[in-house]
Each structure stands twice: as structure tokens, then as C-alpha cells.
Amino acid sequence: MTEAQCALDSGTGIRVLICRGCCCGTERKHPEVDHDGQIVAISARARARVVDCVGECAHSNVVIVRSGDGSSVWLGGINNPAITAALCEWLGAGAPQPPPQVLQSRVFVRRSETVGAGAEHV
Numbered sequence: 001m002t003e004a005q006c007a008l009d010s011g012t013g014i015r016v017l018i019c020r021g022c023c024c025g026t027e028r029k030h031p032e033v034d035h036d037g038q039i040v041a042i043s044a045r046a047r048a049r050v051v052d053c054v055g056e057c058a059h060s061n062v063v064i065v066r067s068g069d070g071s072s073v074w075l076g077g078i079n080n081p082a083i084t085a086a087l088c089e090w091l092g093a094g095a096p097q098p099p100p101q102v103l104q105s106r107v108f109v110r111r112s113e114t115v116g117a118g119a120e121h122v
């Protein structure tokens with residue numbers, strides 16, 4: 001499945017924040033990634049919003065998945081079509097816990113509550 005082949009899923013209640021700040025989404029740091037295609041693919045699976053830097057640049061590209069119960073899963077290194085496709089499949093399934101094995105290595109714990117400006121809206 002390509003990033004653009006993700007089908008729309010409108011009933012999961014999942015919200016996704018896609019970081020696009022100083023590192024995430026930049027061709028300078030990740031020239032091999034179709035950053036715009038990634039946004040399109042994720043947005044086709046869940047309500048998604050692009051946010052500014054969330055203060056976890058070492059993990060770029062960062063995607064935050066929020067479930068209807070308010071819990072969040074922070075994912076880093078979302079930087080290739082296979083990982084994006086796995087993320088889309090997981091979102092389409094309603095993002096059940098735990099995430100699939102392929103994504104578990106991308107899950108990280110937010111390092112602190114002191115985060116970048118974009119996180120104010122996270």
C-alpha cells in the first residue's frame with residue numbers, strides 16, 4: 001500500500017497531530033521522505049492536524065495519536081512509506097492498544113512537560 005492509498009475512516013474518534021516544525025517534515029533533515037504525502041495519507045485515516053514543533057526533535061518525524069479516552073501515543077521516526085502505511089492501518093483499526101509490533105519500536109515517552117510552542121496546542 002502506498003501512502004496515498006489509505007482509505008478514509010471517519011468513525012474511530014481518533015485524532016492525530018502531525019508535527020511539522022524545525023525538524024519534522026523538513027527536506028533538510030529527512031530528504032528521502034514524502035512529507036506532504038504522509039500528511040495526506042494520515043489525514044485520510046483520522047482527523048489530523050499539523051502542529052508546530054512539540055519539543056521532541058530527536059524523534060522526528062513525530063506523530064501523536066490521541067484516542068477518544070484522552071490517552072496519547074507518541075511515535076517517532078515516522079520516516080518511510082512502510083511505517084506510514086503501518087500507522088495508517090493501525091489508525092484505520094481504531095488504534096487499539098498495544099500498537100502493532102512494527103510501530104512499538106517507534107513509541108516513545110515524552111521527555112518532559114516543558115515542550116515547544118507547538119505543544120501548547122497538543
Ligand code: FES
Nearest residue numbers: 021023024056057
Ligand atoms: S519539529 Fe517535530 S519535534 Fe521538533
